[in-house]
Amino acid sequence: MFAFSKSTVAQTFEIGPFIGGANYIGDVGKSSFVNPNTLVGGAIAKWNRSERHSFRFTLLYANIEADDAKSNEVRRQERGYSFNNHIAEASLGIEFNFWSFDLNDAYIQGTPYLYTGITYFNNKHHYLSADLPNKGVLEPQANNYDFAIPLIFGYKQTFTPKIIGAAEIGVRYSFTDNMDGSNPQELLGRRDPPREFGNTNTKDWYVFSGITLTFTFGKKPCYCR
Numbered sequence: 001m002f003a004f005s006k007s008t009v010a011q012t013f014e015i016g017p018f019i020g021g022a023n024y025i026g027d028v029g030k031s032s033f034v035n036p037n038t039l040v041g042g043a044i045a046k047w048n049r050s051e052r053h054s055f056r057f058t059l060l061y062a063n064i065e066a067d068d069a070k071s072n073e074v075r076r077q078e079r080g081y082s083f084n085n086h087i088a089e090a091s092l093g094i095e096f097n098f099w100s101f102d103l104n105d106a107y108i109q110g111t112p113y114l115y116t117g118i119t120y121f122n123n124k125h126h127y128l129s130a131d132l133p134n135k136g137v138l139e140p141q142a143n144n145y146d147f148a149i150p151l152i153f154g155y156k157q158t159f160t161p162k163i164i165g166a167a168e169i170g171v172r173y174s175f176t177d178n179m180d181g182s183n184p185q186e187l188l189g190r191r192d193p194p195r196e197f198g199n200t201n202t203k204d205w206y207v208f209s210g211i212t213l214t215f216t217f218g219k220k221p222c223y224c225r
Contacts, residue, residue, distance in 0.1 A: 020210015027198025029066025093117015110157030126181030131194035
């Protein structure tokens with residue numbers, strides 16, 4: 001307990017806003033990996049434990065949308081589905097710096113970084129309004145709470161000893177396949193083949209790309225060896 005109390009006093013914390021673009025990857029609309037078409041915003045906080053890693057917590061919110069008419073696949077264009085949804089996520093994990101990033105140094109410094117951990121998010125289930133092959137509409141249904149695994153790559157740099165800017169691209173592999181309504185089994189608790197479409201063996205993904213501006217506070221760290 002004494003060792004822990006001494007170490008926590010000597011850490012640097014960061015907090016600041018996140019803003020950028022969001023896109024979904026699934027069975028409706030474009031299949032581009034990074035194609036932000038809606039806004040995402042929120043907040044980020046970090047606890048720097050060494051010059052090579054920190055614990056990170058984020059709260060982000062975005063509306064997502066997809067439209068088959070904008071897809072580059074003819075089959076999807078002919079099908080003509082579209083939907084709107086939201087994603088509210090909380091994520092906790094570890095950020096690894098490629099190079100030493102010691103906030104105790106006064107000079108300008110930067111490093112690429114990777115982040116991963118666990119994400120818990122809320123969105124809406126969707127459900128096709130008519131049996132195939134009839135023309136149906138994807139309608140929002142009940143709330144869905146699920147997990148995702150984030151994999152984020154970015155670059156950060158100090159502007160001043162107390163201000164750090166970063167740009168990142170982060171893909172989230174979710175544990176749901178019904179963000180777009182393609183797999184109603186998650187909503188109904190049973191299969192409904194006349195209203196299933198796409199590949200039900202794959203999960204939905206979403207991508208948040210953006211920038212952060214964090215402000216440091218607390219005593220400057222001393223990463224003693």
